[in-house]
Amino acid sequence: MKPPVPTFAIIGHPNEGKSSVVATLAEDDGVRISPVPGETTQLERFDLKVGKERIMEFVDTPGFQNPSRTLAWFRANAEADDLVANYIQEHQKLTEHRHDCELMRPVADGAGILYVVDGSRPITSADQAEMEILRLTGKPRMAIINSKDDDTQFIDAWKAAFRKSFNAIRIFNACGASFVDRIDLLDALKSVDQDWSPGLEHAVSALRKDWKRREERVFEVIVDLLEQALNFNKSKLVSRESDLEMAKPDLEANYRKGLEAIESRAWAEIRRQYRHKQLSISLPDTSILNEDLFSDKTWQAFGLTGKQLTLAASAAGAGLGVGLDVAAGGIAFGIFTAAGAAVGAGAAILKGKDLAKLKVRHIPVGGFKMQIGPNKNPQFPFILLDRAILYAQHASNWAHARQNREISISDTSLKEGSSSSWTARQRGFCMTVFEAIRKRRFEKLDKLYPDFKDILAQELKLRHQD
Numbered sequence: 173m174k175p176p177v178p179t180f181a182i183i184g185h186p187n188e189g190k191s192s193v194v195a196t197l198a199e200d201d202g203v204r205i206s207p208v209p210g211e212t213t214q215l216e217r218f219d220l221k222v223g224k225e226r227i228m229e230f231v232d233t234p235g236f237q238n239p240s241r242t243l244a245w246f247r248a249n250a251e252a253d254d255l256v257a258n259y260i261q262e263h264q265k266l267t268e269h270r271h272d273c274e275l276m277r278p279v280a281d282g283a284g285i286l287y288v289v290d291g292s293r294p295i296t297s298a299d300q301a302e303m304e305i306l307r308l309t310g311k312p313r314m315a316i317i318n319s320k321d322d323d324t325q326f327i328d329a330w331k332a333a334f335r336k337s338f339n340a341i342r343i344f345n346a347c348g349a350s351f352v353d354r355i356d357l358l359d360a361l362k363s364v365d366q367d368w369s370p371g372l373e374h375a376v377s378a379l380r381k382d383w384k385r386r387e388e389r390v391f392e393v394i395v396d397l398l399e400q401a402l403n404f405n406k407s408k409l410v411s412r413e414s415d416l417e418m419a420k421p422d423l424e425a426n427y428r429k430g431l432e433a434i435e436s437r438a439w440a441e442i443r444r445q446y447r448h449k450q451l452s453i454s455l456p457d458t459s460i461l462n463e464d465l466f467s468d469k470t471w472q473a474f475g476l477t478g479k480q481l482t483l484a485a486s487a488a489g490a491g492l493g494v495g496l497d498v499a500a501g502g503i504a505f506g507i508f509t510a511a512g513a514a515v516g517a518g519a520a521i522l523k524g525k526d527l528a529k530l531k532v533r534h535i536p537v538g539g540f541k542m543q544i545g546p547n548k549n550p551q552f553p554f555i556l557l558d559r560a561i562l563y564a565q566h567a568s569n570w571a572h573a574r575q576n577r578e579i580s581i582s583d584t585s586l587k588e589g590s591s592s593s594w595t596a597r598q599r600g601f602c603m604t605v606f607e608a609i610r611k612r613r614f615e616k617l618d619k620l621y622p623d624f625k626d627i628l629a630q631e632l633k634l635r636h637q638d
Contacts, residue, residue, distance in 0.1 A: 175370035178361075179229040181278040183306070184288040185298065186235030189318035192346035193288050194218055194232045197354060199447045201572040203232065215274055220375070222382045227375040228358075231283060233275035239301035242272050246308045256280040256309050284361070284368060285313035291343065292319055294326050295333055307337040312365035314340040316357075339364045350569040351383060386445045386568075387632050391625050393445075394560045397438040401431055401556055402609050405545030409535070416532060419542060423530075427544045432465055435556065439563050446567045461563060465555070474558035474589040475551045480599060485550065487600025488607075546610065553606040554599075558589025561631045568632075590631045598627050 182190045195203035198218040220228040236242070245259060252258045257280045263269035279285060285306055289299065306313055315334040317327060327343065334341045344357055358376050362369045406427040410419050463470045476484065531543045591599060605624050608616045 175374050177226055177229055178368055178371040178375060179231065179278065179281075179283040180286050180361075181231045181233055181275070181283040182286050182288060183233050183275055183279075183302075184235060185302065188235070188288050188290045189346055190235070190288045191232055193286065193316060193318060193344070194230045195572045196346045196349050197357070198228075198230050199572050201447075201449055203572070215277065220379075222378045225378065227378050228371075231278040233278070234271035236275065236298070236302050236305075237271040238269060239298050239305060242269070243301040243305050243308075246305055250308060254280075256311070279309060279311055284365065285309070285311050286316055287313060287338070288316045288318050289330060290319070291317035291324070291327050291330050295329055300333070303333065303337040312368065313338050314342060314361060314364050317341070317343045318346050319343065347571050349571050355379065387629075389445050390442055390564050390568075390632055391628060393438050393441045394557065394564070394628065395621065395624075397434060397556060397560055398553055398606070399609050400434045401547070402553060402606060403546050403612070404431055404434060405543055406430055407541055407543040409539055409541055411539045413540060416540060416542065420530065423542055423544055428466060431547075435465060435559070438560060442560070442564050442567050446570070447572070448567060448570060461559065465559070470559070471551070471555060474591075475554040476592060476599065480592065480596070481550055483596040484599035484603050487596045488603040489600070548610070550603060550606070553609075554589070554591045554602070557602070558591050561590045561628065564632055594627065602627065 182194050184190050191203050194216075195201060198220045200218050203216075203218060214234065216232040218230045218232065219226045220230070242259070245263075246255060249255060249258060256276050260273045260276055260280060264273045287302070287306055303315075315330075315338040317330050317334075319327070331341055340360055340363060342357055342360055344353065349357075355376060358372055358379075362372050404427075406423060408419055408423045408426075410416055460469065460473050463473075529544070529548070533541045533543070535541055591602070594602075601620075601623065605617070605620050608620060
């Protein structure tokens, strides 16, 4: 028999970050978060689910409106058997107490209390009144200090005040919390009330298993990205030889768009795994992930140096990478070459070694078939892999309360992708995987993928988002 679903009422003064805490704990970036005080005017319930199973419920409540008067009533009626229910019964028809009654309803129904304050400001008399009200409810309660910035000068004062009124205290940055931070908070709730332990144990266990499933799925998405991109080609039929040159720019553009679409779909699936429904690809100008897949900056920042490629090819034992322009750092910017000459509209970046070649074949029944791809450059899969890993690392720990939707990643001319930090043996193994993908040796890939997953495993593990 499954334990009851733990329910927590998120309570606090207006504009203290209650909705941010709900968004992050419930993994729901659809929670309305506004800098305008009092934006939450009625109860809103948000379920945390694993699959179709509801494992926790969070209730976003309006902020206290009359803490002084409410406290006076609680003190005057402290001996009542059910203080919270009596308060609601007596005040629910009074307009000025509407919000206070509303926030107390889930508490009356048995919800645990998570009291949220902004730890970057000093304690006020209204805060003291709210703390005392919650103490007098007699309900299990935890205080959450939600620091909105780096100002910690008031943290100790908040802790001292909370020790008088709460069962537990946690510092929790809702806009910067990673999965590990969320699990730590939920684990801490077990100590607040023993009756919560079975439901929370079940919830935490389910979340950890689901997170492992997500990491497994992200690995599958990256493998699928590589399989599609490394075997992708684009072709076009033309009736006359004189039309070949005119058709090249469109064919080149379609090939690039096709590869970019493959990558875009993979990134969208990664976002979906981490429940980012609202997160878009609206990255700041300084983000390296904002760069085109084929831009110079992308190829400078990701992938391997020429020396690393050469050593990896040697480790792979397949002679891969021979012919790379090592003097250029192994950076191949070219997209298409035919008979040694750059073709197509993108001539400005068509330099260096081949990325994909243009093939023209005469059709016996008449006309010509032009084909670009599949890609053969040994650098290209490392570029795709580095970009996907970096995107997954940030998406996995992007707090759902952080609704500016920007993933800020430094821009540098140095190699910053994961593959540049691997050993030559690991890179060589990856080259073997890439070659098997290109040659569609599926039986071999079935044997290679477990070790390939081991290489990627640490890169896909949880990392805190600064």
